[in-house]
Amino acid sequence: MISISAKNIDFYYGDFHAIKNVSMEIEANSVTAFIGPSGCGKSTFLRLLNRMNDLIDHTRLEGQILINNENIYGKDVQVDELRKRVGMVFQKPNPFPKSIFENVAYGLRVNGVSDKNFIEQKVVESLNSAALWDEVKDKLKKSAFELSGGQQQRLCIARALAVSPSIILMDEPASALDPISTAKIEDLIYDLKKNYTVVIVTHNMQQASRVSDKTAFFYLGELIEYDETQKIFINPSVEATQNYITGRFG
Amino acid sequence: MKQAIESIKTIKQSITDMFNLVESQAIKAETALLNCDRDLANEIIYLERKVDAFELIIDRECEKFLALQTPVAVDMRLIISMLKINGNLERIGDFAAGIAQFTLHDQNKGIDPTIAEKLQIRKMFDEAINMLRLCKSALFEENSSMAAKVFAKDDLLDDINREAVPVLADLINNHSANAEQMLYLYSVIRKLERMGDHCNNIAEEIIFYIDAKVMKHRNMEQLKDEVEE
Amino acid sequence: MRLFATVTKRKKVTEWIAFMIFRLLSFSVVGILFTILGFLIIKGISVISWDFLTMAPEEGMTKGGIFPAIVGTMSLVVGSMIVSFPIGVMSGIYINEYAGNSFLVKFIRVMTNNLSGVPSIVFGLFGMALFVNTLGFGDSIIAGSLTLGILVLPVIIRTTEEAMKAIDNSYRTGSLALGATKLQTIRRVLLPIAFPNIITGFILSIGRVSGETAPILFTCVAYFLPKLPSSIYDQVMALPYHLYVISTSGTDIEASRPMAYGTALVLVFIVLIMNLLANFLRRYFGNKVKTN
Numbered sequence: 171m172i173s174i175s176a177k178n179i180d181f182y183y184g185d186f187h188a189i190k191n192v193s194m195e196i197e198a199n200s201v202t203a204f205i206g207p208s209g210c211g212k213s214t215f216l217r218l219l220n221r222m223n224d225l226i227d228h229t230r231l232e233g234q235i236l237i238n239n240e241n242i243y244g245k246d247v248q249v250d251e252l253r254k255r256v257g258m259v260f261q262k263p264n265p266f267p268k269s270i271f272e273n274v275a276y277g278l279r280v281n282g283v284s285d286k287n288f289i290e291q292k293v294v295e296s297l298n299s300a301a302l303w304d305e306v307k308d309k310l311k312k313s314a315f316e317l318s319g320g321q322q323q324r325l326c327i328a329r330a331l332a333v334s335p336s337i338i339l340m341d342e343p344a345s346a347l348d349p350i351s352t353a354k355i356e357d358l359i360y361d362l363k364k365n366y367t368v369v370i371v372t373h374n375m376q377q378a379s380r381v382s383d384k385t386a387f388f389y390l391g392e393l394i395e396y397d398e399t400q401k402i403f404i405n406p407s408v409e410a411t412q413n414y415i416t417g418r419f420g
Numbered sequence: 421m422k423q424a425i426e427s428i429k430t431i432k433q434s435i436t437d438m439f440n441l442v443e444s445q446a447i448k449a450e451t452a453l454l455n456c457d458r459d460l461a462n463e464i465i466y467l468e469r470k471v472d473a474f475e476l477i478i479d480r481e482c483e484k485f486l487a488l489q490t491p492v493a494v495d496m497r498l499i500i501s502m503l504k505i506n507g508n509l510e511r512i513g514d515f516a517a518g519i520a521q522f523t524l525h526d527q528n529k530g531i532d533p534t535i536a537e538k539l540q541i542r543k544m545f546d547e548a549i550n551m552l553r554l555c556k557s558a559l560f561e562e563n564s565s566m567a568a569k570v571f572a573k574d575d576l577l578d579d580i581n582r583e584a585v586p587v588l589a590d591l592i593n594n595h596s597a598n599a600e601q602m603l604y605l606y607s608v609i610r611k612l613e614r615m616g617d618h619c620n621n622i623a624e625e626i627i628f629y630i631d632a633k634v635m636k637h638r639n640m641e642q643l644k645d646e647v648e649e
Numbered sequence: 650m651r652l653f654a655t656v657t658k659r660k661k662v663t664e665w666i667a668f669m670i671f672r673l674l675s676f677s678v679v680g681i682l683f684t685i686l687g688f689l690i691i692k693g694i695s696v697i698s699w700d701f702l703t704m705a706p707e708e709g710m711t712k713g714g715i716f717p718a719i720v721g722t723m724s725l726v727v728g729s730m731i732v733s734f735p736i737g738v739m740s741g742i743y744i745n746e747y748a749g750n751s752f753l754v755k756f757i758r759v760m761t762n763n764l765s766g767v768p769s770i771v772f773g774l775f776g777m778a779l780f781v782n783t784l785g786f787g788d789s790i791i792a793g794s795l796t797l798g799i800l801v802l803p804v805i806i807r808t809t810e811e812a813m814k815a816i817d818n819s820y821r822t823g824s825l826a827l828g829a830t831k832l833q834t835i836r837r838v839l840l841p842i843a844f845p846n847i848i849t850g851f852i853l854s855i856g857r858v859s860g861e862t863a864p865i866l867f868t869c870v871a872y873f874l875p876k877l878p879s880s881i882y883d884q885v886m887a888l889p890y891h892l893y894v895i896s897t898s899g900t901d902i903e904a905s906r907p908m909a910y911g912t913a914l915v916l917v918f919i920v921l922i923m924n925l926l927a928n929f930l931r932r933y934f935g936n937k938v939k940t941n
Contacts (some may be wrong), residue, residue, distance in 0.1 A: 222826060228750070254828035264819040266838055280829040280837065326823070333828060355421045379488040380423065403487040 171283035173198040173337060173367040174219060179233035181214060181230050188214050190391040193233075196384075200324075201359055201368045203378035203399070207419065214369045215361050215388070216339050219369065220256040221249050235283050237337065244280070254281065257330035261342040263322035265314035265329070270306050271327055277333035300328035301358050321349025327358065331366075338362065344377065351412040375415050379403045387411045424489045427512045431481050431502055432559075435509075439556040442509050446552065446615070447473065450545040452523045453608065456530030464520035471513035481645035497632060501625035505559075508618040508625075512552070515611040522604050531605065538587055539605065540580050544612040547573050547580075553618035555626060564630040571625035571635075577616035579638045584609045689917060693910030696802070701911060706873065715912055720877055721885030722859055722919075725869070728794025733802045734851060741809025741847075746835060758810075765803035770863035772800050791881040793869030800864055801854040806818050808850025812843035841875035845934030852927035856920040862889040872898075888916045 174196040180191035189211050196202050204212035212316040217223045218235060221242065235242050254277070265273050274293045283289060293310075302324040306317070314325055323343060330338060340359075344352040359381050362368055372378050378385050379399060386396040387410075392400055395402065395411045406412045412420050446462055452460040481504050485491065491499055536542065553574050558567035588606055592599045624635040700714055707713030740761075748754040776796030787794045816839055824834040841845075871884040872894050878885050892912045895905040 220826065222822065225822070225825070250825075250828040250830055252828075253826055258826040260823065260826075262819060264817075264823040266820060267842060276824070276829075276837070277827040280824075280827065280833045328742070329827065334806065353421050360422050376490050379490070399488065400484055404483060 172196070173238060174369070175239075176215075176218075176235040177234045177236075179215070179218065179231070179235065181211075181218065181223070181232075182230040183214075184228045188391050189218075191233075192388075192391075192393045193392060194386060194396050196367060198367050199363055199365065200384065201363045201370065201382045203382035203385045204371045204388060205368070205373070205375055205378045205385060205414075206394075207414070208373070209390075210388040211391040212386075213341055216341055216369060216371050219337070219339055220253050220258055222258065224249065254333045255331065255335050256337045256339060257335035258339045258341070259323070259330055259343050261325050262346050263319060263326050265317075265322050265325050268314060269311045270314050270317070270325060271310040274328050275330050277329060281333060293328075296328040296332040297325075300324045300333050300361070301354065301361070302328055304391045308383060318351070320347050320354060323347060323351065323355060324358065327355075330348045335366070337367045337369070340368065342371055342373060345373065352377070385415060389414070424485075424491070424495070427481070427485050427489065428495070428498065431478065431485065431499075434474065434478050434481060435502055435505060436560065438471070438478065438506070438509050439552070439559075441467070441471055441474065442513045442516070443549065443552050443556070445513055446545070446549050448456075449516040449519040449523075450549070452476070452520055454531065454533075454536060454542065455536060456523060456526065458524055461520040465517050465524075468513060468517040471510060471517075471619065475506055475510040478502065482506070484556055494516055494629070497629045501629040504625045505555075505622050508621045510550060512615050512618050515615050519608050521533075526601065526604065531601070535591065535605075538591075539584050539609060541605075541609070541612075544580050544609065548612050548615045548619065551623075553621045554617055557630075558623070558626050562630055564627045564633075567623040567626040570619055574616045574620040577613050580607055581613040584622040617629055682856065686917070689910055689914045693796050693907065693912075695912040696907045696911035697914065702915070706908075714824055715888065715891060715908070715915065717874060717877055718886040718888045718891040718912070719915070721870070721887040722889075724790055724878065724885060725793050725797055725865065726855050727859050728790055729797035729801065730855065732794055732798030732852070733805055733854070737802050737805025738809045738847060741806045742813060742835060742840075744806070745810050745813040746831065746839075761803050761806055764799075764928060765807070768863075769800060769861055770866075772796055773864040773867040775799075776864055781868055786882065788869050788871070788884045789882045790869055790878060793865050793885070794881075796864045796868045797858045797861060801857055804854050804857070805847075805850050809843070809847050812846035813839060813852070815846065816842050835909075848934070849927045849931045852923050852930070856923040856927075859919050859923070860889055860916060861918065862893060863892060888912055888919075 172195050174194075176195075177193050179189055179192045180187070188371065192211075193217060204216060206212050217229065219237070219242075223231075225227055231243065237252075237256065241247070266276060268276070271293055274296050275289050278289050278292055294303065297306060302321060305321060306325075309316070314322060317325060323346075327338075327343075344355045347355065356377065359368055359370065363383075370378075370381065382399045384397065385399045385402045387394045387402070387406075387408075389410060395406055395408045397407065401407075402411060403415065406415065445467060448460055448464050451457060452464060454538050485499055489495070531541075551570050554566060554570050554573075558564065558570075584606065588602050592602050627633055627635050702714060702719065703716050704714035705717050706715065744754065744758065748757075773796065776792060776799075780786050780792035780795050781788060820838050820842065821834055824838050825831070829837070865887050869885055870887050870890040872886075872890075874884060874886055890911055895912070896902070896909045
């Protein structure tokens with residue numbers, strides 16, 4: 171089942187042509203990795219999927235993005251509704267200056283949920299799904315800032331999971347973390363794909379090879395190659411892809 | 421990490437399955453040869469395709485692991501040794517099928533038991549199969565001293581192989597046996613000796629994987645010392 | 650090596666001299682503050698008593714207390730805060746969170762800053778013209794509060810704007826990415842974070858309002874009122890004006906002199922307390938947010 175479908179996407183920051191005619195389809199309950207050098211457009215493209223680029227002035231989008239067969243840039247689309255269905259985790263963990271519990275409950279509260287029991291249940295569920303429950307179950311009222319970097323990032327994942335999205339976007343989620351935290355996040359992604367569609371931007375190619383089912387290689391705004399991860403890392407079709415992943419780029 | 425652990429489990433299981441298959445091929449080859457059982461021989465030749473298929477699968481699994489997991493240290497040693505063990509097992513399977521071919525093409529109705537006794541064919545088979553079993557257990561239990569025991573057995577096979585030439589020459593000169601059959605039999609003995617060599621290689625790879633010690637191209641004394649350390 | 654040794658020695662001496670100068674200057678600033686305080690305390694402490702703080706002035710300001718002035722100042726503080734705080738905070742939020750960066754917004758920002766540079770006596774005149782005369786409130790608490798409110802409005806707007814600007818953008822994106830609206834983000838995430846800085850601006854404004862004399866001159870104060878004010882349309886007494894009057898006019902200046910110093914002491918004390926409170930609150934709330 172196709173979860174995300176992008177057709178002929180062109181995106182401009184002012185005059186700068188950041189995304190050039192990119193089309194791709196992402197299947198549900200899979201992990202897709204976007205790789206490519208800095209400035210290649212992978213993060214920009216990711217942010218199109220939950221309309222976070224709307225926050226930037228002087229941008230222009232051409233083409234169509236369908237999520238679960240719905241055009242997310244349509245006139246009647248409520249952006250905040252979209253962002254509940256398509257969650258996002260950022261590079262630097264950004265928990266709110268609130269307690270661990272309130273961080274995870276935030277999404278529910280801004281959604282109008284007030285049933286205490288439901289909120290509590292969802293918080294526990296989300297912390298479990300983010301593999302953080304055991305580490306925080308005794309200190310839910312403590313400030314989120316008392317957690318380590320890796321724990322904070324998993325808290326942000328739990329926070330995103332609490333509103334029950336179907337898609338989770340991750341923009342270099344582990345690049346600010348130490349190797350052990352990174353391994354935990356990678357294991358988490360492996361578990362998440364049973365129930366969610368995950369799209370992850372990473373500048374670490376080994377992470378992409380370890381974690382994803384399909385990999386998309388972006389370069390200078392273009393989608394150079396998009397295929398099964400196995401194919402890309404054993405025998406890519408395009409020479410530019412091979413040059414990039416073997417580190418032979420100029 | 422989880423994915424890597426699962427992949428390693430799969431690869432180890434595949435190699436174990438291949439060990440079992442090749443072992444059964446060797447055992448069947450012994451029975452087929454000494455009892456002149458053509459049906460069994462056909463079975464062995466048919467299953468040889470499965471052995472080849474296994475080799476391709478394990479090669480591909482190891483390739484995938486290298487590309488996707490970029491392993492280091494023990495994981496890397498594991499994959500490298502799995503690849504080589506894979507190749508060695510396939511050759512052993514090949515030899516078993518080769519011996520089965522001989523059984524099929526042998527015009528005479530089997531081998532004279534006294535000749536077989538003189539050439540110690542049964543002993544060779546037993547030793548080779550034991551070596552295979554030792555390797556399998558050593559890998560499964562990750563026990564490098566068990567793997568080291570294989571080296572001594574290989575010497576035995578080499579000795580029997582060497583002793584066979586004068587015996588066969590004698591038999592041919594005295595016209596007490598069919599020359600053609602004896603030549604084929606020598607080929608069987610050579611195959612069994614090669615099987616021992618490949619088991620030796622497998623044992624070396626197992627020790628490389630477990631202890632990161634390179635056992636290749638050393639003599640017996642050095643080997644004994646190294647492993648006992 | 651020799652050459653470097655002499656250069657290093659010269660550098661060290663220069664540094665020592667520079668720091669001695671900085672130290673002397675800093676101490677002299679502190680010294681000035683303590684001198685003023687000391688002066689006031691010495692001259693005025695004799696009149697400070699419970700009666701002084703709770704009784705009305707008697708016998709032509711030579712005896713009694715300054716209670717009505719304290720009440721007047723307090724009511725002006727409350728009044729001006731009611732006027733300026735909500736408008737100031739909301740404007741600051743609007744400018745930083747909603748308005749774009751168009752020429753109009755830049756113009757508004759510049760004008761707001763200019764407003765804070767206007768001399769306070771001009772505000773007084775403006776207040777008199779608009780509130781006292783044109784709108785007909787007369788000399789009253791309401792006229793004074795409105796005038797003082799406008800005086801400190803730029804301060805509150807600017808502190809709010811700075812407080813919001815200082816908040817890391819990652820909180821905004823994090824909240825929006827969870828499906829919150831801009832308003833929800835401001836209410837639930839940004840305001841709690843900006844709170845300490847906004848409150849600081851609030852308290853500093855209180856200090857300012859307590860001490861301003863010129864604006865209240867034209868709009869609400871009186872030299873002596875027999876009764877305490879009972880409505881917002883009444884006049885009031887106020888500490889800064891009281892201080893001015895009993896030092897320069899009145900029936901017996903020499904005799905009221907100690908009262909003047911006492912009033913000054915109370916006024917300075919109020920402002921000092923406000924500043925210390927602002928500092929304390931900023932540090933206390935600031936810690937909750939900064940531990941990251």
